[in-house]
Amino acid sequence: MPIDFDTIVTLSKNRGFVFPSSEIYGGLRSAYDYGPLGTALLRNVKAQWWRSMVQLRDDIVGIDSAVIQAPQVWEASGHLASFTDPLVECRECHNRFRVDKLDDPDQCPSCGSRDSFTEARNFNLLFRTNMGPVESSDNVVYLRPETAQGIFINFENVRRTARMKLPFGIAQIGKSFRNEITPGQFVFRTREFEQMEMEYFVAPDEGETWFRYWIDERERWYRDLGMNPEHLRLREHDPDELSHYSAGTYDVEYLFPWGWDELEGIANRTDFDLKAHSEHSGKDLRYYDAENDERFFPHVIEPAAGATRTTFAFLIDGYHEEEVRGETRVVLQLDRRLAPIKVAVLPLSKKPELIEVSTRVADELRPRWDVEHDVTQSIGRRYRRQDEIGTPYCVTVDFDTLEDQAVTVRDRDSMEQDRVSLDLLAGYLGERLGSC
Amino acid sequence: MPIDFDTIVTLSKNRGFVFPSSEIYGGLRSAYDYGPLGTALLRNVKAQWWRSMVQLRDDIVGIDSAVIQAPQVWEASGHLASFTDPLVECRECHNRFRVDKLDDPDQCPSCGSRDSFTEARNFNLLFRTNMGPVESSDNVVYLRPETAQGIFINFENVRRTARMKLPFGIAQIGKSFRNEITPGQFVFRTREFEQMEMEYFVAPDEGETWFRYWIDERERWYRDLGMNPEHLRLREHDPDELSHYSAGTYDVEYLFPWGWDELEGIANRTDFDLKAHSEHSGKDLRYYDAENDERFFPHVIEPAAGATRTTFAFLIDGYHEEEVRGETRVVLQLDRRLAPIKVAVLPLSKKPELIEVSTRVADELRPRWDVEHDVTQSIGRRYRRQDEIGTPYCVTVDFDTLEDQAVTVRDRDSMEQDRVSLDLLAGYLGERLGSC
Numbered sequence: 027m028p029i030d031f032d033t034i035v036t037l038s039k040n041r042g043f044v045f046p047s048s049e050i051y052g053g054l055r056s057a058y059d060y061g062p063l064g065t066a067l068l069r070n071v072k073a074q075w076w077r078s079m080v081q082l083r084d085d086i087v088g089i090d091s092a093v094i095q096a097p098q099v100w101e102a103s104g105h106l107a108s109f110t111d112p113l114v115e116c117r118e119c120h121n122r123f124r125v126d127k128l129d130d131p132d133q134c135p136s137c138g139s140r141d142s143f144t145e146a147r148n149f150n151l152l153f154r155t156n157m158g159p160v161e162s163s164d165n166v167v168y169l170r171p172e173t174a175q176g177i178f179i180n181f182e183n184v185r186r187t188a189r190m191k192l193p194f195g196i197a198q199i200g201k202s203f204r205n206e207i208t209p210g211q212f213v214f215r216t217r218e219f220e221q222m223e224m225e226y227f228v229a230p231d232e233g234e235t236w237f238r239y240w241i242d243e244r245e246r247w248y249r250d251l252g253m254n255p256e257h258l259r260l261r262e263h264d265p266d267e268l269s270h271y272s273a274g275t276y277d278v279e280y281l282f283p284w285g286w287d288e289l290e291g292i293a294n295r296t297d298f299d300l301k302a303h304s305e306h307s308g309k310d311l312r313y314y315d316a317e318n319d320e321r322f323f324p325h326v327i328e329p330a331a332g333a334t335r336t337t338f339a340f341l342i343d344g345y346h347e348e349e350v351r352g353e354t355r356v357v358l359q360l361d362r363r364l365a366p367i368k369v370a371v372l373p374l375s376k377k378p379e380l381i382e383v384s385t386r387v388a389d390e391l392r393p394r395w396d397v398e399h400d401v402t403q404s405i406g407r408r409y410r411r412q413d414e415i416g417t418p419y420c421v422t423v424d425f426d427t428l429e430d431q432a433v434t435v436r437d438r439d440s441m442e443q444d445r446v447s448l449d450l451l452a453g454y455l456g457e458r459l460g461s462c
Numbered sequence: 463m464p465i466d467f468d469t470i471v472t473l474s475k476n477r478g479f480v481f482p483s484s485e486i487y488g489g490l491r492s493a494y495d496y497g498p499l500g501t502a503l504l505r506n507v508k509a510q511w512w513r514s515m516v517q518l519r520d521d522i523v524g525i526d527s528a529v530i531q532a533p534q535v536w537e538a539s540g541h542l543a544s545f546t547d548p549l550v551e552c553r554e555c556h557n558r559f560r561v562d563k564l565d566d567p568d569q570c571p572s573c574g575s576r577d578s579f580t581e582a583r584n585f586n587l588l589f590r591t592n593m594g595p596v597e598s599s600d601n602v603v604y605l606r607p608e609t610a611q612g613i614f615i616n617f618e619n620v621r622r623t624a625r626m627k628l629p630f631g632i633a634q635i636g637k638s639f640r641n642e643i644t645p646g647q648f649v650f651r652t653r654e655f656e657q658m659e660m661e662y663f664v665a666p667d668e669g670e671t672w673f674r675y676w677i678d679e680r681e682r683w684y685r686d687l688g689m690n691p692e693h694l695r696l697r698e699h700d701p702d703e704l705s706h707y708s709a710g711t712y713d714v715e716y717l718f719p720w721g722w723d724e725l726e727g728i729a730n731r732t733d734f735d736l737k738a739h740s741e742h743s744g745k746d747l748r749y750y751d752a753e754n755d756e757r758f759f760p761h762v763i764e765p766a767a768g769a770t771r772t773t774f775a776f777l778i779d780g781y782h783e784e785e786v787r788g789e790t791r792v793v794l795q796l797d798r799r800l801a802p803i804k805v806a807v808l809p810l811s812k813k814p815e816l817i818e819v820s821t822r823v824a825d826e827l828r829p830r831w832d833v834e835h836d837v838t839q840s841i842g843r844r845y846r847r848q849d850e851i852g853t854p855y856c857v858t859v860d861f862d863t864l865e866d867q868a869v870t871v872r873d874r875d876s877m878e879q880d881r882v883s884l885d886l887l888a889g890y891l892g893e894r895l896g897s898c
Contacts, residue, residue, distance in 0.1 A: 042623030048532035050615050050743040054593075054603075057530060059616055062523035062624045069524075082828055084835050087498035088505075092654050093637065094493060096484035113595055122595045155591040155605070157490075157653065159549055159558045159643050167490070169591070169605075179486050180495055187478030188498045189838055201529065201637065207595050217593065218528050307486040392518055399520050402625055461897055 029345050031283035035212055037356075041415055043067065043341065044213055056209035056216050063415055066366030066396065068220070068337045072199050074363055075222045075331065078247055079197045086195035086224065087188050091176025093201060094167050100152065102306035103175050103299070104270060105168075110148035111207050117142045122149070124207045151204045153217075169203035174328060176200075177225045178299040182311055192313060192324055193236060195226040199333060211284060213338045220333035225326050227313070230297065233273070233325035237294045241276050244292055244329045248278065248336075252361035253343050257281040271298035278331075280339045289339055290331035297323035340364055344416055350441070358416030359439060362459050367417045368395035369455060372408050374424040376401055384423040387433065391421075391452065395459060413438060419455060465781050467719035471648055473792075477851055479503065479777065480649055492645035492652050499851055502802030502832065504656070504773045508635050510799055511658045511767065514683055515633045522631035522660065523624050527612025529637060530603050536588060538742035539611050539735065540706060541604075546584035547643050553578045558585070560643045587640045589653075605639035610764060612636075613661045614735040618747055628749060628760055629672060631662040635769060647720060649774045656769035661762050663749070666733065669709070669761035673730045677712050680728055680765045684714065684772075688797035689779050693717040707734035714767075716775045725775055726767035733759035776800055780852055786877070794852030795875060798895050803853045804831035805891060808844050810860040812837055820859040823869065827857075827888065831895060849874060855891060 038044040042061035046053040060068055080088045100106045112125045119137035125146045133140050153169040156162070170176065177196045184196050199222045209215045228236045241260065249255055263275040271293075278290040300323045304311040312321040344360040362368065371388040373380035381401060388399035398417070400408050405422065412420050420436040427433055432447045435454065446454045474480040478497035482489040496504055516524045536542045548561045555573035561582045569576050589605040592598070606612065613632045620632050635658045645651045664672045677696065685691055699711040707729075714726040736759045740747040748757040780794040798804065807824040809816035817837060824835035834853070836844050841858065848856050856872040863869055868883045871890065882890045 040623065042620065045616060045619045047528040048535055048615060049619065050739060050745045050747075051532040051534040054528070054530070054532045057528045059525060059527035059612060059619075061525055061616070061620060065524045065526040068526060081832055084824065084828075088501045089495060089497055090501040090504060091495035092483040092490075092493045094490070094639075094654055096487040096490045098487040099484055149595050153591045153593075155589045157589075157641065159585050159641070161590075176495060179484060180481060180497070183481045183485065183495075184478065184497060187476065203530075205593065205595070218530055303486060309486045311486075388520065392520075396517055 029283060029342060031212075034283070034342050034345060037345070037414065038064065038212075038341065041411075056206075057218060058213050058216060063366040064337070067341065067360070067364060068333065070364045070366070071337045071340060072220075072222065072333050074251060075247075075333070076197070076199065079195070079222075079224055083195075085190075085193065086197050086226075087184060087190065088197045088199075089177060089180055089184060090198060090200065091173070091180060093170050093203070094155075094157065095170060095176065095179070097167060098306055099175050099179055099303075100168055100171075102302045103178075104302070105152060105171055105175075106150070108270065109151050109171060111151060112146040113149045113207065114143040114146050117144060122207070127208050149207065151206065153203045153205050171204045172202050172330070173198045173200045173221050173223045174225060174330065175299070177223070178303055178326075179307075181227070181300060181303075182309070185313070192315070193226060193228040193232065195224050197222075197224040199223075211282070211287075214282065214287065214335050216334065219335070221330065222333045222336075223328065223330040225295075225299075225328050227324035227326055229315075230322060230325045233294055233296065233327065236327045237274060237292070240327050240329050241292050244290060244331070245278055248280075248289070251340070251364060252359070253280070253340065257343055259286065261286070269293070271295050280343075282339070282342065288332075289336055290329060292327070292329045295326040295328050297325055299326060300324065355410070355413060357413040357438060360416035362418045365416045365418055366396065367398045367412070367415060368419070368459055370398045370400055370408070370412045370417045370420045372400055372405060372420055372422045374405055374422060379428060380423050380425070383427055387421060387423060387448065387451070391455070394452070394461065395455070409436065418459065421451065465719060465778060467648075470719070470778050470781060473781070473850065474500065474648075474777065477847075492642075493654060494649050494652060499802040500773070503777065503796070503800060504769065506800045506802070507773045507776060508656075508658065508769050510687060511683075511769070512633070512635065515631070515658075515660055519631075521626075521629060522633050522662075523620060523626065524633045524635075525613060525616055525620060526634065526636065527609070527616060529606050529639070530591075530593065531606060531612065531615070533603060534742055535611050535615055535739075536604055536607075538738045539614075540738070541588060541607055541611075542586070544706065545588060545607060546586050548582040549585045549643065550579040550582050553580060558643070563644055585643065587642065589639045589641050607640045608638050608766070609634045609636045609657045609659045610661060610766065611735070613659070614739055614762075615743075617663070617736060617739075618745070621749070628751070629662060629664040629668065631660050633658075633660040635659075647718070647723075650718065650723065650771050652770065655771070657766065658769045658772075659764065659766040661731075661735075661764050663760040663762055665751075666758060666761045669730055669732065669763065672763045673710060673728070676763050676765050677728050680726060680767070681714055684725070687776070687800060688795070689716070689776065693779055695722065697722070705729070707731050716779075718775070718778065724768075725772055726765060728763070728765045731762040731764050733761055735762060736760065791846070791849060793849040793874060796852035798854045801852045801854055802832065803834045803848070803851060804855065804895055806834045806836055806844070806848045806853045806856045808836055808841060808848075808856055808858045810841055810858060815864060816859050816861070819863055823857060823859060823884065823887070827891070830888070830897065831891070845872065854895065857887065 043064035045059045047057035047059045048054045113122045114125045115122045116134040118139040121136040157167045158165045261277045273294045273296045275293040277288045279286045280289050300311045344358040348355045373384035391397045422434040436443045479500035481495045483493035483495045484490045549558045551558045552570040554575040557572040593603045594601045697713045709730045709732045711729040713724045715722045716725050736747045780796040784791045809820035827833045858870040872879045
């Protein structure tokens with residue numbers, strides 16, 4: 027059973043995962059800032075994706091392309107012509123609404139007028155701005171709505187300089203911007219968001235094989251990072267749902283508090299993109315296969331994940347409430363690789379002799395792991411805080427430590443405690459945490 | 463003597479560090495995409511900054527705020543009113559120029575007209591766009607020109623949720639956008655760039671002490687990562703150069719091919735920002751000091767570094783040409799923590815029995831380090847490539863390997879070679895590379 031939506035939003039704000047953006051100014055609708063713990067969690071999600079996609083593989087390299095690209099990129103990709111939502115305008119109050127999201131197609135939800143809507147018109151979701159000192163039609167540019175096109179336009183640059191041979195992939199993590207009419211559901215759908223996209227280039231007759239490979243591989247990634255398999259599913263797009271470039275798409279969906287929704291799409295984009303950019307740019311982006319002495323447009327398999335919504339899903343999935351000795355314990359069961367803090371070091375009290383030892387212990391562990399040295403409040407409250415933010419291990423320095431040179435290590439999930447000698451502590455934690 | 467500008471630009475493009483953005487469409491002036499090696503180098507620079515600022519310290523936490531914030535943020539910060547360059551327009555050709563950058567203040571550099579300039583007018587450098595389905599003055603928003611304000615507006619959120627006590631800092635890495643009239647010098651000054659900023663909040667009477675501390679600390683960071691101290695200097699801003707918010711600023715400057723230029727500014731911003739946001743938002747952003755039962759606006763010391771230009775400086779600084787046996791060897795002497803590839807695994811030839819071993823060696827090292835398995839070209843050319851991209855260690859699998867189960871490890875800088883048994887290889891590299 028997925029947790030209540032409000033519970034996770036409240037935890038996010040209170041513990042410093044996510045804040046409404048520009049909050050002191052009343053906020054900016056559906057924009058969010060990541061606090062210390064949310065930033066750490068988001069960084070860890072992105073690091074795990076990069077590790078699995080780039081570091082651990084011989085066939086994929088990374089790039090980092092600009093947010094503002096030449097407008098021709100969006101002409102070739104089709105975004106300028108067809109990246110639109112259908113909108114109606116109320117003739118009375120002049121507010122606009124997505125026609126496909128109206129509860130009652132005859133009544134304005136804002137002013138209540140009936141039969142006041144104009145015909146639906148398509149609204150383009152690209153953010154538009156001007157580059158240079160004058161605002162003119164000559165220098166209109168757009169914020170990228172996806173990182174993928176930055177990969178396609180660099181296909182030949184990357185192939186040449188990294189001397190890649192098919193099949194190979196190019197991966198990118200970065201911000202994208204879509205002027206959504208109806209953002210919502212906390213950080214799930216925002217106008218500014220972060221993507222983790224990879225374009226995998228293959229021989230045309232291998233498209234279907236690699237499509238299947240990446241569907242499996244990407245679902246496995248979420249499971250491997252501890253996401254509950256019962257909250258994960260693959261859903262194939264219906265033919266009428268497919269994007270204009272796609273010969274097939276599967277979504278990896280997560281069971282959010284409001285129902286199943288998309289984490290990632292894996293699409294078979296065929297040769298649509300490289301062909302389109304070749305036609306629009308006049309540059310030949312075909313691949314030369316030296317073995318068979320032939321040139322062709324590779325097909326592309328694209329696993330495109332949302333970094334911010336995936337982070338949100340891990341937060342939701344990790345949330346558990348348990349009964350412990352008649353009290354409710356909230357525990358965030360994040361995989362150790364994703365946990366924002368790996369080790370909390372807690373002196374039992376604020377006595378200087380304890381603080382001295384706990385400071386030294388924290389400083390010794392810090393080069394290897396993200397450590398929090400917490401000297402506030404009662405030890406019980408500190409354990410509860412660390413459970414709620416998903417810290418795998420709490421190390422407590424108590425008065426016995428001054429005698430036996432040992433500390434108590436508490437496991438987040440089992441709540442079992444081990445007494446560990448100080449000189450064995452790094453090894454003890456290393457066995458359990460790795461170098462994450 | 464700094465290297466020639468064109469040499470480093472050519473290396474960047476040929477080896478895949480940096481490409482002109484939207485190159486297949488003729489490029490977008492002064493915009494760049496980072497290729498596989500540039501992306502890795504930029505990621506490593508950012509990771510080292512984050513490690514030194516956040517992971518290794520108890521007093522600094524990170525955030526990740528939105529690029530598009532409420533317009534009131536830029537009103538309070540002063541950017542809407544005064545983030546401007548003085549421009550003149552040529553009455554003949556209608557091009558605009560920065561008046562302070564004109565070689566001849568009477569002659570248009572574009573059409574050659576004399577005495578054709580208008581009076582200078584101030585042009586605002588904020589990128590402007592609209593949020594929502596209609597372009598109207600009601601929904602104008604701006605792309606952030608700095609990450610710093612995202613920290614100030616979250617000061618209270620972070621202090622409360624992370625339970626920070628003065629002195630403490632908030633760090634952020636992210637993209638910023640400035641509609642520069644005269645971008646240039648490759649990736650040094652671009653309209654879209656990445657920043658690494660930290661705001662350190664202190665008691666008012668400790669401002670000067672912490673200002674000195676951060677000046678030293680930041681200069682040390684560049685040296686610690688191997689930047690040549692002779693190419694680094696601190697420069698104090700003249701009183702007439704200081705920003706409106708600053709009681710003192712030092713720049714960390716690097717000796718670029720065109721001369722000394724800024725890598726980072728360390729500013730004593732006093733209480734300007736928190737006060738301004740308190741006044742504009744109506745929220746009390748003063749800090750409550752429980753010990754002395756008093757409320758005050760903390761002062762702020764800001765080390766603000768450019769991630770992209772720092773990456774560029776490390777690239778320049780690492781570049782060396784040496785005479786080796788009558789030939790010129792190009793070697794990029796990057797610190798091992800910054801090198802894009804840590805270990806190259808090179809089979810001596812394409813013989814399947816060597817490839818089999820080298821594949822296994824590469825796969826075994828990959829979970830710990832960024833590894834390139836390179837099977838192309840002659841071994842000499844592959845060494846030259848790895849030297850040019852700064853790879854600290856090359857591991858060569860040769861025919862003897864099949865007999866003695868050992869490989870040759872070549873050191874980038876000394877070019878010395880050690881024969882290392884395969885079962886000791888990870889340990890050998892671990893001693894030299896650490897877990898970087």
